[in-house]
Amino acid sequence: xxxxxxxxxxxxxxxxxxxxxxDRIPWLPFVGCHGGALIGKKAGDYLRSADRMAAGxxxxxxxxxxxxxxxxxxxxxxAEALGCSxxxxxxNPPAVSSHPLASGRAFSDLRIPAKDEGRIPVVxxxxxxxxxxxxxxxxxxxxxxxxxxxxxxxxxxxxxKMLEDEKSVHDLxxxxxDVGLRMADYYxxxxxxxxxxxxxxxxxxxxxxxxxFVRNPASALFSHIRSSGRQGSFFVCGHAQQNITEMCAxxxxxxxxxENIPLDYVRDICLENRISFGGNLQLTVVLLLGSPDDxxxxxxxxxxxxxxxxxxxxxxxxxxxxxxxxxxxAIAVMLQDPYQLEIAKALKxxxxxxxxxxMSDYGQTGKVIVDIITLDSEACAPCQYMVESVRQVxxxxxxxxxxxxxxxxxxxxxxxxxxxxxxxxxxxCIDGRIAFVSQIPPRERLIAAIRRRIYEKxxxxxxxxxxxILILGKNDAECDRAMPVLAQALRELGVEMPVTAVTDPGQxxxxxxxxxxxxxxxxxxxxxxxxxxxxxxxxxxxxxxx
Amino acid sequence: MEKLIEQLSICIxxxxxxxxxxxxxxxxGQDGADEIARQALESGIKPSGILEGCxxxxxxxxxxxxxxxxxxxxxxxxxxxxxxxxEHLKPxxxxxxxxxxxxxxxxxxxxxxxxxxxxxxxxxxxxxxxEVIDLGVDVSTEKFMETVGQxxxxxxxxxxxxxxxxxxxEKTVKFIRDKYPxxxxxxxxxxVTLNYANQIGADGYxxxxxxxxxxxxxxxx
Numbered sequence: 001x002x003x004x005x006x007x008x009x010x011x012x013x014x015x016x017x018x019x020x021x022x023d024r025i026p027w028l029p030f031v032g033c034h035g036g037a038l039i040g041k042k043a044g045d046y047l048r049s050a051d052r053m054a055a056g057x058x059x060x061x062x063x064x065x066x067x068x069x070x071x072x073x074x075x076x077x078x079a080e081a082l083g084c085s086x087x088x089x090x091x092n093p094p095a096v097s098s099h100p101l102a103s104g105r106a107f108s109d110l111r112i113p114a115k116d117e118g119r120i121p122v123v124x125x126x127x128x129x130x131x132x133x134x135x136x137x138x139x140x141x142x143x144x145x146x147x148x149x150x151x152x153x154x155x156x157x158x159x160x161k162m163l164e165d166e167k168s169v170h171d172l173x174x175x176x177x178d179v180g181l182r183m184a185d186y187y188x189x190x191x192x193x194x195x196x197x198x199x200x201x202x203x204x205x206x207x208x209x210x211x212x213f214v215r216n217p218a219s220a221l222f223s224h225i226r227s228s229g230r231q232g233s234f235f236v237c238g239h240a241q242q243n244i245t246e247m248c249a250x251x252x253x254x255x256x257x258x259e260n261i262p263l264d265y266v267r268d269i270c271l272e273n274r275i276s277f278g279g280n281l282q283l284t285v286v287l288l289l290g291s292p293d294d295x296x297x298x299x300x301x302x303x304x305x306x307x308x309x310x311x312x313x314x315x316x317x318x319x320x321x322x323x324x325x326x327x328x329x330a331i332a333v334m335l336q337d338p339y340q341l342e343i344a345k346a347l348k349x350x351x352x353x354x355x356x357x358x359m360s361d362y363g364q365t366g367k368v369i370v371d372i373i374t375l376d377s378e379a380c381a382p383c384q385y386m387v388e389s390v391r392q393v394x395x396x397x398x399x400x401x402x403x404x405x406x407x408x409x410x411x412x413x414x415x416x417x418x419x420x421x422x423x424x425x426x427x428x429c430i431d432g433r434i435a436f437v438s439q440i441p442p443r444e445r446l447i448a449a450i451r452r453r454i455y456e457k458x459x460x461x462x463x464x465x466x467x468x469i470l471i472l473g474k475n476d477a478e479c480d481r482a483m484p485v486l487a488q489a490l491r492e493l494g495v496e497m498p499v500t501a502v503t504d505p506g507q508x509x510x511x512x513x514x515x516x517x518x519x520x521x522x523x524x525x526x527x528x529x530x531x532x533x534x535x536x537x538x539x540x541x542x543x544x545x546x
Numbered sequence: 547m548e549k550l551i552e553q554l555s556i557c558i559x560x561x562x563x564x565x566x567x568x569x570x571x572x573x574x575g576q577d578g579a580d581e582i583a584r585q586a587l588e589s590g591i592k593p594s595g596i597l598e599g600c601x602x603x604x605x606x607x608x609x610x611x612x613x614x615x616x617x618x619x620x621x622x623x624x625x626x627x628x629x630x631x632x633e634h635l636k637p638x639x640x641x642x643x644x645x646x647x648x649x650x651x652x653x654x655x656x657x658x659x660x661x662x663x664x665x666x667x668x669x670x671x672x673x674x675x676x677e678v679i680d681l682g683v684d685v686s687t688e689k690f691m692e693t694v695g696q697x698x699x700x701x702x703x704x705x706x707x708x709x710x711x712x713x714x715x716e717k718t719v720k721f722i723r724d725k726y727p728x729x730x731x732x733x734x735x736x737x738v739t740l741n742y743a744n745q746i747g748a749d750g751y752x753x754x755x756x757x758x759x760x761x762x763x764x765x766x767x
Contacts, residue, residue: 087659091710095659156665159619160626163561163569201662206617238736239753242614284737288709320709320737 008136009067010193017194017231017253017276019310025303027335028140028278028314029328031060032073033093033321038063043321044088047074050125057130061137063325064332068138068194071127071187073318074119075144075198078179079152081118082110091321099155107172110153112179115186124190131191138194140233141187145199146176146217162209169213177217181224188228195225196233197252200317203238203260210246218250226253233278237317241265248273258283258316263305276310281331288320291382292330293375293425299331300344343408357419357534363431364527365540368453370394370403371429373417377405385440386426393446401450431457466525469499472508472518476501482517550586551599554631557582558603561623563630569623579627583634593638597675600631604674611756618666621755625673632672646677648766649700651693653681654735656714660707663735667703670755671762687718694726701762704748706735716746723747730765732758 007015012026031038035056036046046052057069074093080086083105086094101107113120123141130139144152150172151158162169184195202214218234225232234252236243241261248255248269256278257266263280270277279302281287286298302313313335319328334340363369370390374383390403406413408425420429428436428446430453435441441449469486473479479501486499502508511520527533527541556562557579560570564580577585579600586596607624610616638644650671654664661683672678679697681689694700702722706715715733722729733748734757743751749765752758 089657089708089710092708097659151662156622156662159622159666162619163623164567204618204666206614209617209619242617284709284712285739285741322710 010136010138013068013138013194013312014231016310016312017233019271019274019276022308024335025306025308026067026138026312027065027332028068028138028312029060029064029066029332030070030073030315030318031056031064031066032070032318033091034319034323035060037091037321037323038325042090043092044090044094047072047093048119048122050122050129053123053126054129054133057126058133061134064328065336066137066332068140068312069130069134070140070142070196070318071130071190071192072123073142074123075142075148075200076152077119077123078113078144078149078183081113081120082149082153082179084152093318096152099153101153101172102155102157107168107175110175112175112182120183120186124186127187127190127192139192140194140196141184141190141192142196142198142235143180143183143187143221144176145197145202145214145235146173146180146221147205147214148199148201149176149179151201159204162205162213166212173213173217177220180217180221184221184225184230185228188225188230192230194231194233194254195221196235196256197221198235200235200237200240202236202243203240205243207242207246210243211249215246215250218247218252222250222252235317244269245273248275251275254278254310254312256312256314260316263302267306267311271310276312277306278312278314279316281313281315283316283320287315287323287327290327292326295327295330296334296344299334300341303341304345343414357415357536358531359419359432362420362537363433364537365544366457367402368397368400368450368457369431370401370450371416371420371432372403372405372426373413373420373422373429374405374407374426376407382438382440383426386428386436389440389443389446390428393443393450396447397450397454400454466523467497468522468524469497470502470511470520470522471499472502472511472513472520473516475503478517479503482519486519550582550589550591551595553577554579554582554586554596555599555603555606558600558624558627558631559606561607561620561627563623563627578630580630580634583631587634593635593644596631597635597644600628601675604628608674608756608759611754618755621670622666625669628673629669647675648677648762649679649697650676650703650762651679651681651690651697651700652703652705653685653690654683654705654707655711655718656684656686658706658708658711658714659683660705660735663707664703664705667705667734667752667755667758671703671758674759674762676762687714687721690718691721691725694722694729699728701730701732701765703758704731704733706733706738709737712737712742715748719746719748730762732761732765734758 007023012022015022016026033043033046036043038059039055041052053072060069076086076094076096079096083100084096085098087097088094187195202210222232231253233254233256234247235256237258239260244266254276255270257280259280259282266277281298281302286294334344372387372390377384377387387405394401394403406416408414408417420432422434424437427434430449435449471479471482490497562573562578564578567578568574583596604624611621635644652664652668654660668678668680679693704715704718706712719731722731730749732750732752733743734752738751740751750761752761
């Protein structure tokens with residue numbers, strides 16, 4: 001890739017959609033009603049006011065540093081203008097509560113909405129305001145896909161109508177296509193760069209029905225969008241894997257999907273068809289309910305799968321209203337700071353196997369070593385509390401427990417962490433074994449875990465320690481005189497241990513013994529078996545016998 | 547006799563509702579589920595035998611759905627064909643001569659007005675032989691509790707299409723669990739995942755209508 005951050009967001013998205021090189025992967029957080037949360041307004045008040053949507057977008061630009069933003073993520077705008085009743089809620093886009101064609105309204109009565117009907121003027125005004133305020137950001141005008149709009153108008157009976165009365169469904173979809181064509185023009189005139197055709201309900205039909213009913217209207221939309229000098233994106237959500245090839249046949253510039261479809265599957269089909277693609281950060285489990293770490297990790301997975309050609313990083317769909325901004329900010333910061341991205345990638349995949357430290361002998365010293373793997377306890381609250389919990393408990397085991405913090409901002413810490421198979425931050429390891437992941441242990445549990453390890457080591461010590469007794473004497477007779485005492489001691493302890501007589505004067509002197517008889521106790525302790533561990537580990541052992 | 551049952555199960559599987567129905571094209575002009583069910587009853591076939599034939603058809607279309615060979619429209623047509631047969635069998639359900647597989651109470655949780663997904667589940671589950679009580683959208687925990695109280699042994703399906711209303715799902719599960727611990731509860735909807743279902747203590751998660759049928763069969767057995 002070229003040097004980072006030399007393109008504007010608008011250029012970056014335009015290039016990615018054309019499968020051209022980009023200076024970094026473009027970032028498209030779908031801030032819809034979530035913009036309301038950013039400026040402290042309810043969704044219903046937000047999506048009905050151009051000023052508020054513009055203010056929400058400004059806040060999103062400031063906090064999330066996006067390359068592109070949707071003007072409004074609301075699939076009910078056309079439906080409302082066409083006579084569907086809406087029910088508003090505080091934290092969601094409105095929901096359609098009536099389907100006019102199912103409740104008596106004649107199809108022939110439907111007219112393509114003019115630009116001053118319903119909330120269309122509101123979103124167009126919002127587009128113009130955002131265009132003026134953010135000339136460098138790609139603006140997405142979202143139109144309701146022809147199938148989803150038909151479902152709004154007709155209700156679920158549309159599914160059966162597809163089998164029983166194909167013609168009426170074709171007629172309806174020709175109408176919803178025309179609504180889409182007009183909406184695309186409105187958004188284009190208001191300054192949008194990308195027109196996104198959002199058709200989530202196509203996930204409920206198979207490729208045959210898609211081809212029969214959706215391909216023509218969708219193709220007409222994308223062809224029209226292209227002829228207006230704009231780029232077209234096809235959004236789908238849900239289990240729509242079966243239709244990706246069909247979606248490509250509609251010739252959009254881009255296909256955007258959610259986590260229900262594997263990104264590599266979409267990547268392969270799209271690139272084969274020379275179409276760019278985007279997605280598929282997990283909306284609920286990661287962005288809404290997860291932590292910034294989860295968000296970063298998920299983003300890295302997407303980036304690695306997406307690759308460098310034609311990929312746009314985006315959430316699977318409209319960000320939930322209450323998404324913690326810190327999760328989105330975490331991704332934004334990481335994307336735009338190559339160093340942060342590198343760390344996240346290192347954490348995701350870890351060093352190559354050959355770079356891993358052999359930790360099999362780690363934690364074999366007399367002390368119990370507590371390692372805390374953190375991002376940085378000064379910068380990350382959970383890390384701070386985890387370090388604090390260890391700091392408070394350590395004095396209970398004075399002289400036995402030694403603890404260290406490993407900040408994964410440093411490469412060797414990353415290597416250390418990966419070598420210990422640690423995958424989450426923060427984590428506590430006791431003698432090289434993962435003990436507490438992400439959650440700060442209560443004091444008693446931490447104490448109990450350390451105690452358990454001390455007992456284990458004691459047992460191990462007893463098992464592995466082997467000894468020998470040397471009797472140092474001028475001659476065999478002197479040694480023999482000492483033997484019965486040693487034999488008695490061994491017998492009374494129930495221990496078997498060799499006793500060796502040493503009479504060689506040179507050897508006696510090498511023990512620092514000047515006067516005989518003397519007794520030397522020799523302790524052998526197996527520290528490593530079958531290999532020679534790293535110098536860092538051997539250093540710990542040497543310290544122990546110094 | 548067996549031939550009628552076989553024909554009936556083919557009608558169900560292929561969504562052939564009645565003689566006038568133009569779908570599927572290959573059965574155009576032939577008798578559908580409606581006519582064949584009537585003939586079967588008239589010729590003395592036991593209602594339970596008719597039901598079994600229908601279920602075989604539903605099972606086959608369900609399997610094809612699982613293999614991505616057919617999709618929601620075809621599944622709904624089969625359910626619709628099935629429901630015409632159920633109309634014929636209604637009197638026998640009332641006398642207890644044939645039994646439904648159980649009672650399934652379904653609704654979209656409080657604050658959530660999305661009806662499409664829930665409706666699809668209700669139709670397909672009903673088509674698979676369950677008595678379905680569809681409480682509609684924006685259903686309060688109290689309403690669910692009241693219905694579960696009236697229908698001992700029922701299974702409950704909760705739908706949520708919004709991340710914000712998933713919270714209400716959790717509340718409803720908890721209340722039903724506390725008062726009626728034996729009740730089987732399954733959940734579904736776009737933002738819902740198996741993980742989430744486990745987290746809130748539901749008995750299962752179904753990603754699609756056929757998944758709900760499988761789950762109900764498993765939980766009921």
